[in-house]
Amino acid sequence: MRVTEAHDLTAPGHPRRKRFLRVALPDGVTYRTADHLTVLPANAPDLVTRAAAALGADPDTVLDIRPTRPRGDAIAVDRPLTVRELLTHHVELQERPTAGQLAALAAADPCPPERAALATLTDDPRTLVEILEDHPALRGALDWPALLDLLTPLRPRHYSISSSPAVDPGHVDLMVSLLQAPARSGRGVYRGTGSGHLMTLQPGDTVYARVQPCPEAFRIDATASTPVVMVAAGTGLAPFRGAVADRAAALAAGAELAPAVCYFGCDAPDADFLHAEELRAAEAAGAVLLRPAFSETPEGEVRFVQHRIAAEAEEVWALLGAGARVHVCGDGSRMAPGVREAFRTLFRKHTPDADETTAERWLDGLIADGRYTEDVYAAG
Numbered sequence: 001m002r003v004t005e006a007h008d009l010t011a012p013g014h015p016r017r018k019r020f021l022r023v024a025l026p027d028g029v030t031y032r033t034a035d036h037l038t039v040l041p042a043n044a045p046d047l048v049t050r051a052a053a054a055l056g057a058d059p060d061t062v063l064d065i066r067p068t069r070p071r072g073d074a075i076a077v078d079r080p081l082t083v084r085e086l087l088t089h090h091v092e093l094q095e096r097p098t099a100g101q102l103a104a105l106a107a108a109d110p111c112p113p114e115r116a117a118l119a120t121l122t123d124d125p126r127t128l129v130e131i132l133e134d135h136p137a138l139r140g141a142l143d144w145p146a147l148l149d150l151l152t153p154l155r156p157r158h159y160s161i162s163s164s165p166a167v168d169p170g171h172v173d174l175m176v177s178l179l180q181a182p183a184r185s186g187r188g189v190y191r192g193t194g195s196g197h198l199m200t201l202q203p204g205d206t207v208y209a210r211v212q213p214c215p216e217a218f219r220i221d222a223t224a225s226t227p228v229v230m231v232a233a234g235t236g237l238a239p240f241r242g243a244v245a246d247r248a249a250a251l252a253a254g255a256e257l258a259p260a261v262c263y264f265g266c267d268a269p270d271a272d273f274l275h276a277e278e279l280r281a282a283e284a285a286g287a288v289l290l291r292p293a294f295s296e297t298p299e300g301e302v303r304f305v306q307h308r309i310a311a312e313a314e315e316v317w318a319l320l321g322a323g324a325r326v327h328v329c330g331d332g333s334r335m336a337p338g339v340r341e342a343f344r345t346l347f348r349k350h351t352p353d354a355d356e357t358t359a360e361r362w363l364d365g366l367i368a369d370g371r372y373t374e375d376v377y378a379a380g
Contacts, residue, residue, distance in 0.1 A: 265335065
């Protein structure tokens with residue numbers, strides 16, 4: 001697929017950078033609102049250079065890789081390619097080694113002290129490349145068949161599509177949040193493989209991707225007669241931008257719409273309120289009610305989306321009483337559990353004698369009925 005537009009969504013200098021990409025779909029490829037774009041990333045050139053040096057390999061050496069036995073987790077290559085191409089497009093370089101990989105490295109290390117040190121590693125924060133760099137006797141100690149068994153095939157990354165085919169069926173939009181943080185090993189900065197790759201793309205570049213349908217339960221019917229509550233933080237807003245566009249198109253066509261409320265968490269209104277102008281125009285047209293929560297400029301105790309849900313408990317409870325469906329998208333480690341707890345608290349507040357167990361059963365019932373759905377993820 002070809003990138004046609006690329007620009008930052010966040011203010012210049014904002015530490016949590018987010019980027020917009022528009023990608024042209026090949027002829028015959030279609031999508032539906034809230035689908036995913038599954039992207040095969042590429043490792044950064046400087047990381048590839050480091051990995052080749054740690055392996056003792058010339059990046060320009062041509063390898064002719066032919067599978068000798070069927071294996072589901074084998075590297076998907078059946079042609080000649082250079083070491084640089086292999087390390088860029090086909091293997092993970094930033095994952096922490098598994099116990100099996102560490103055992104293979106220990107067995108191959110010709111240096112007794114290094115071999116002993118590798119044999120004792122268990123929960124080590126270093127990546128495979130860092131461990132290779134720290135054990136120089138491994139340089140050139142592994143032949144290519146052994147290395148190909150050792151290296152993990154590069155995984156595709158999944159991104160929620162942030163556009164609607166009602167607006168443009170030939171393109172998909174993405175919101176990408178750069179994962180960048182101090183490395184767990186204490187050495188420099190870790191930059192996510194998938195997000196780091198997408199941040200480098202410019203109009204005209206090629207991205208290897210395919211459309212992946214989302215679960216049917218997560219789709220939002222713009223013309224449904226029941227209300228909808230959308231909850232997101234950061235780039236979790238992506239599928240809801242598409243849903244709001246669907247509602248705006250239906251409204252323009254004369255449809256009568258049930259209420260839709262979008263709780264959206266970001267840092268500050270002038271830093272990372274993603275697609276703010278577009279969403280405010282949709283709100284003015286009556287397609288959605290926006291309920292942002294700004295963590296760096298909170299309103300009273302409202303810092304995150306779960307706080308605003310709690311602050312507007314009466315309205316949310318009334319929407320649920322009218323049959324509202326709740327959709328949650330974004331960070332699965334902190335935001336999504338916080339939102340679940342906000343809804344359990346909401347139930348306890350409005351239900352006499354309800355305890356935590358009763359509230360848990362109530363939320364489980366909403367989930368089982370398809371009225372509370374999540375599309376959550378870990379950054380990468």
